[in-house]
Amino acid sequence: MSTNKVGISVISCVLTLVVGFLALNFMPSEKQIETQLTRQYDIHDAQFRRSMGVLLGPPIIEGNKVDTLLNGNQIFPAMLAAIRGAEKTITFETYIYWSETIGEEFSAALAERARAGVKVHVMLDFIGSMKMNDEAMQKMRDAGVQLQRYHKPAWWKLARLNNRTHRKLLIVDGKIGFTGGVGIADQWRGNAANDKEWRDTHFRVEGPVVGQMQAVFTDNWTKSTGVVLDGAPYFPPLKAVGSMPAQMFSSSPTGGSASMHLMYLMAITAARTSIDMSASYFVPDDLAIRALAAAAKRGVKVRIIVPGKEIDAGIVRLASRERWGDMLKAGVEIAEYQPTMYHVKALVVDALMVSVGSTNFDNRSFSINDEANLNVLDPEFARAQVHVFENDWKKARRMTLAAWNNRSWTEKISGEFASLFGSQL
Numbered sequence: 001m002s003t004n005k006v007g008i009s010v011i012s013c014v015l016t017l018v019v020g021f022l023a024l025n026f027m028p029s030e031k032q033i034e035t036q037l038t039r040q041y042d043i044h045d046a047q048f049r050r051s052m053g054v055l056l057g058p059p060i061i062e063g064n065k066v067d068t069l070l071n072g073n074q075i076f077p078a079m080l081a082a083i084r085g086a087e088k089t090i091t092f093e094t095y096i097y098w099s100e101t102i103g104e105e106f107s108a109a110l111a112e113r114a115r116a117g118v119k120v121h122v123m124l125d126f127i128g129s130m131k132m133n134d135e136a137m138q139k140m141r142d143a144g145v146q147l148q149r150y151h152k153p154a155w156w157k158l159a160r161l162n163n164r165t166h167r168k169l170l171i172v173d174g175k176i177g178f179t180g181g182v183g184i185a186d187q188w189r190g191n192a193a194n195d196k197e198w199r200d201t202h203f204r205v206e207g208p209v210v211g212q213m214q215a216v217f218t219d220n221w222t223k224s225t226g227v228v229l230d231g232a233p234y235f236p237p238l239k240a241v242g243s244m245p246a247q248m249f250s251s252s253p254t255g256g257s258a259s260m261h262l263m264y265l266m267a268i269t270a271a272r273t274s275i276d277m278s279a280s281y282f283v284p285d286d287l288a289i290r291a292l293a294a295a296a297k298r299g300v301k302v303r304i305i306v307p308g309k310e311i312d313a314g315i316v317r318l319a320s321r322e323r324w325g326d327m328l329k330a331g332v333e334i335a336e337y338q339p340t341m342y343h344v345k346a347l348v349v350d351a352l353m354v355s356v357g358s359t360n361f362d363n364r365s366f367s368i369n370d371e372a373n374l375n376v377l378d379p380e381f382a383r384a385q386v387h388v389f390e391n392d393w394k395k396a397r398r399m400t401l402a403a404w405n406n407r408s409w410t411e412k413i414s415g416e417f418a419s420l421f422g423s424q425l
């Protein structure tokens, strides 16, 4: 064999070993949920509540008040008012934060509070905040804001590159919390009045559950900085301010990664009458498809709103539509929102249980990213969310089984291709 050939063989062996090594390191080391859950109780049963409390982590606690904020016009003023009213602490964790009009407004408000002596901690996902300029970040740091960027890509930490913080949390003085779908970028401004203004819903929370929200924020803050945020400025005594039982819980590949997947499967399996799901990115795995189809077959009215053509990630829509066949056959109703990008993330089951927060209905949220959701078990709140859902449903176009079967061959092929990346979407 010539020296050249020996060299090429050695290089190809080394490359194969490197690729194999990387592939093994990116594969999940622990098992995910594999079997369909057995239906043992209804959403209204005490056992559902008990199981949610013990299996997901934090207990469901009483005495909360949750206000619904629709679209940027309601969401941003409420968040900015809370920030501007902060007296002791602000903790803010988000995925998307871009230097634009609304980004500047947030930066200015956070910096102003830091200068006034408020302890301000901001955790931005590194990838999600790549469109934020260094100058804007420096201005905040100069004002005293403690700003961290989560999981900076590094070649020696490749395995965590894919793990982003997708959580959307703002907690002020440990007393007022916000969560929901919104990111800090200009497409969320406005009132979903045209295709430049995204449709989204966020929530303002008060009551004892805000302590759980604060604990979720401290999780990634401690992981990233080694500093524990504790004491009354972050965890003040919280009195009951309303009547809603609620629970804030989180998931991350570094601990409790199955929680979100499990929560959705438990809620869908326990449904008796209705499931209304708003899913900005809907790429269900086989278990979720089976759970939704089984619900429809036992008579649950299952309605899902997803984005239509106005979506920022075309590959997600392709992979999503490819998976609808079994659900449509089982009677699940799926409709695509028409006016603009639909970025709402909400689940309402049996007009009692509502889950809202950062989680998308896809594998990226279920097992790759860090997520946080608020569960509320309150009939009045759930009815209000059903009302919001009904309004969105009117602006969404139903996909029938016949139309799905008649998709063009180009859509079918591109759907199958997109579906190959399903585990990463």
Ligand SMILES: O=P(O)(O)OC[C@H](O)CO
Pocket: 095, 096, 166, 181, 183, 280, 312, 360
């Ligand atoms: O990942 P999400 O759900 O926060 O959405 C972010 C958007 O895709 C940003 O373009």
